[in-house]
Amino acid sequence: MSQDIAMQSGAPASGKVESHGKVAPGEIALAVVIGRSSEFFDFFVYGIASVLVFPKLLFPYAEPLTATLYSFAIFSLAFIARPIGSVIFMTIGRIYGRGVKMTIALFMLGTSTAAMSFLPGYDSIGHAAAVLLAILRFFQGLALAGAWDGLASLLSLNAPAGRRGWYAMMPQLGAPFGFLLASSLFAFLVAYLEPADFLDWGWRYPFFAAFAVNVVALFARLRLVLSEAYSQQLETRELNPRPILELLHEQGPNVIIGAFAPLASFALFHVVTIFPLSWVTLFSELPAGQFLVIEMAGAVVGALAIVASGALADRIGRRRLIGVCACLIAVYSFIAPSMLGSGIAGDVAYMLIGFALLGLAFGQSSGALTSNFTSRNRYTGAALTSDLAWLIGAGFAPLVALVVATEFGLAWVGAYLLSGALCTLASLFLNRQLVLND
Structure with missing residues (x-):
């Protein structure tokens, strides 16, 4: 998931940035929750599929426990990729700007997740199916690292005195919101589809939805990330990569x-x-x-x-x-x-x-x-x-x-x-x- 920075600065948290206007905490909070929810939705769509779909789709030759372990091994690749993604996207942000960095990251995240919906099974292309999933999962990890936009930091800096804990929890709400959306989709599909239909085409719909959710999140976050007030505050607080x-x-x-x-x-x-x-x-x-x-x-x-x-x-x-x-x-x-x-x-x-x-x-x-x-x-x-x-x-x-x-x-x-x-x-x-x- 994206990195959280809970700043504890002694500077005033008024949200004003000289003559460049201000960024309202409520507006920041909404963008943060939408952004985090979209990221965790992608994350949990994959996580649930790694139990219900990929063991049967990619490893039908293995007994169920072994197939699930293989699936969980691929699951871990996104976390291995995250530190690498941070280095890559910090460089992109430094050279081309935060807006370009986040657009590329969210597009990569949504595309990688949506591309999984077209994944063929072992019966079609053999072990190459698992290799393709591993590549897409690695790209998910790279993108998650690059999707952090600093809005959580800005939200903390704009928190009133004595309310930093309250504002720090807001970005974390994206996890249960994303899980609720992902699990409800899978619960509906599993309940109302025949097992053969679910494994053939039903499981693919949550992955399609992930791309649409990412588009909404992208515009919600870019609206603030590209604002002059936001950029000025990041510069003032020295929130730049090293x-x-x-x-x-x-x-x-x-x-x-x-x-x-x-x-x-x-x-x-x-x-x-x-x-x-x-x-x-x-x-x-x-x-x-x-x-x-x-x-x-x-x-x-x-x-x-x-x-x-x-x-x-x-x-x-x-x-x-x-x-x-x-x-x-x-x-x-x-x-x-x-x-x-x-x-x-x-x-x-x-x-x-x-x-x-x-x-x-x-x-x-x-x-x-x-x-x-x-x-x-x-x-x-x-x-x-x-x-x-x-x-x-x-x-x-x-x-x-x-x-x-x-x-x-x-x-x-x-x-x-x-x-x-x-x-x-x-x-x-x-x-x-x-x-x-x-």
């Missing part, structure tokens, strides 16, 4: 600490979205469409929890809230394995509790330690820490969770979640020590 090697030389420890800070929520991210769908599909009699409805209910709870995180963060502090959530996720890691797959009641409890914790943690986790970077390193530092956090915490989560669950039992999925929570707590502790010793 060479990554220089950043690592100057503030390498902050990159590492920042990358590990959100791992509790990022590990939980796929353990309550993509992984449980695969587990239920492979090892239970519950129809996929029915489980998607349960996940949609969880996403609603997650959205409400994200909103609650904004109010809580402004009351107790963003970093303290992240630490509390990491502890709660650690507790959840011990009870979650006993709920998943234990029946409807257990599945519902797993999803609702998991999404509630995810919303509280995810609502504030991204960019929480960005203020550690100097002004000139904020743009590149925030991009790189976000890329690494998604790669380490979420990129391989469905694959790892499914492997350990099938080999050693669901309790090991809890151990995986616990490791993410411990990484977050360790990161917050080390960050505090750096601040005290600075």
Whole structure:
């Protein structure tokens, strides 16, 4: 997903930019939510298809578990591509401007996703079908890295005093909104189409829709990105890319600490979205469409929890809230394995509790330690820490969770979640020590 930069600047947050006018926080928030929702819609359309479609379409010769593992291996390619995409699109933005950068990124994202809808199966072109999907998935990752437009930063800078947590949670609402849209489309198609029709042509419609959603998001975001007030504020705040090697030389420890800070929520991210769908599909009699409805209910709870995180963060502090959530996720890691797959009641409890914790943690986790970077390193530092956090915490989560669950039992999925929570707590502790010793 796009990088979040939660600036903690002592400058006035009036939103005024000398004589160039102002950018209203409400207008920024709308563009941010639309943009993030479109990105996460693309993301979850692929994620759901990686469970319900690609194992059968691309790997019919393998037994279902192995085919799903192959599909999850391709799933991870987007996260591997993100750091590379940040470097490429920072260069494009520096040479040709932010508008060109974002237009190319969103067009690449929408085109890659839409192109998947025309993907032939193994029966048509053999292993080349999986290769084509892998290429398109890699392009998705490159595009996601380039799609960040700085609107989340601008939203934070325009936040009234004492309301930074509230404004920081707004971009994160794109995740549950995108998931709700993607899962509702697939739930409808799975419920009303025959399995053969769904696998033949029905699954392709959500991928077609992704391109249309990206066009709407593109215009909503370009309207602000190309405004003079927006550009002036980015220049004033020194939100310009820097060479990554220089950043690592100057503030390498902050990159590492920042990358590990959100791992509790990022590990939980796929353990309550993509992984449980695969587990239920492979090892239970519950129809996929029915489980998607349960996940949609969880996403609603997650959205409400994200909103609650904004109010809580402004009351107790963003970093303290992240630490509390990491502890709660650690507790959840011990009870979650006993709920998943234990029946409807257990599945519902797993999803609702998991999404509630995810919303509280995810609502504030991204960019929480960005203020550690100097002004000139904020743009590149925030991009790189976000890329690494998604790669380490979420990129391989469905694959790892499914492997350990099938080999050693669901309790090991809890151990995986616990490791993410411990990484977050360790990161917050080390960050505090750096601040005290600075």
